[in-house]
Amino acid sequence: MTVGQRIKAIRKERKLTQVQLADKANLSRSYLADIERDRYNPSLSTLESVAGALGVQVSAIVGEENLIKEEPAEYNxxxxxxxxxxxxxxxxxxxxxxxxxxxxxxxxxxxxxxxxxxxxxxxxxxxxxxxxxxxxxxxxxxxx
Structure with missing residues (x-):
C-alpha cells in the first residue's frame, strides 16, 4: 500500500472528505487529491501536517514496507x-x-x-x- 493509499484509507476511516482533511492540514484539496493518487510524494512537513490532522503518527502513513529494510548488523x-x-x-x-x-x-x-x-x-x-x-x-x- 502506498503513502497516498494509506492517507486515503485513514481519511475514509475517519469519515473525512478531502476538503475537510485539506483544511485541517492547511493544504489545497487538489494537492491532497494528487498525493492520494500518488502523483506527488509529500514532504516530511506535509506528512506531519496530514498525520496531525488525521490524529495518527507519521509512521502509520509511511508504513513499514516503505521504510528502508536493512539487514541486521551486529556491533561489538x-x-x-x-x-x-x-x-x-x-x-x-x-x-x-x-x-x-x-x-x-x-x-x-x-x-x-x-x-x-x-x-x-x-x-x-x-x-x-x-x-x-x-x-x-x-x-x-x-x-x-
Missing part, C-alpha cells in the same frame, strides 16, 4: 561505544549552534529528536557499510 561493544560517542558529539554540536532552524523556522524539540534519530540511522548505516567492505587484512582484531 567498541562499535556501540563509538556510535554513542559520535551521536553525543552530533547532539552537542546541534545544541551549541545558534538558531537551529528548518525552512527558516526554529526547530521544535520533537523535530530535533527526529533529526537525531535520522542521524543515528545514518551513523549506523555507514558503520555497517564500512564494516562490510573493509578487507579482513585491514580490520583491527576486534572487528572480525
Amino acid at each position: 561493544a567498541k562499535e556501540e561505544k563509538d556510535i554513542a560517542k559520535r551521536m553525543e558529539e552530533i547532539r552537542r554540536d546541534l545544541e551549541n549552534s545558534d538558531g537551529l532552524s528548518f525552512s527558516g523556522e526554529p526547530m521544535s524539540p520533537e523535530a530535533v529528536e527526529s533529526l537525531m534519530e535520522a542521524m543515528e540511522h545514518i551513523v549506523r548505516q555507514t558503520q555497517r557499510i564500512n564494516k562490510k567492505y573493509t578487507p579482513k587484512k585491514y580490520r583491527k582484531d576486534d572487528q572480525e
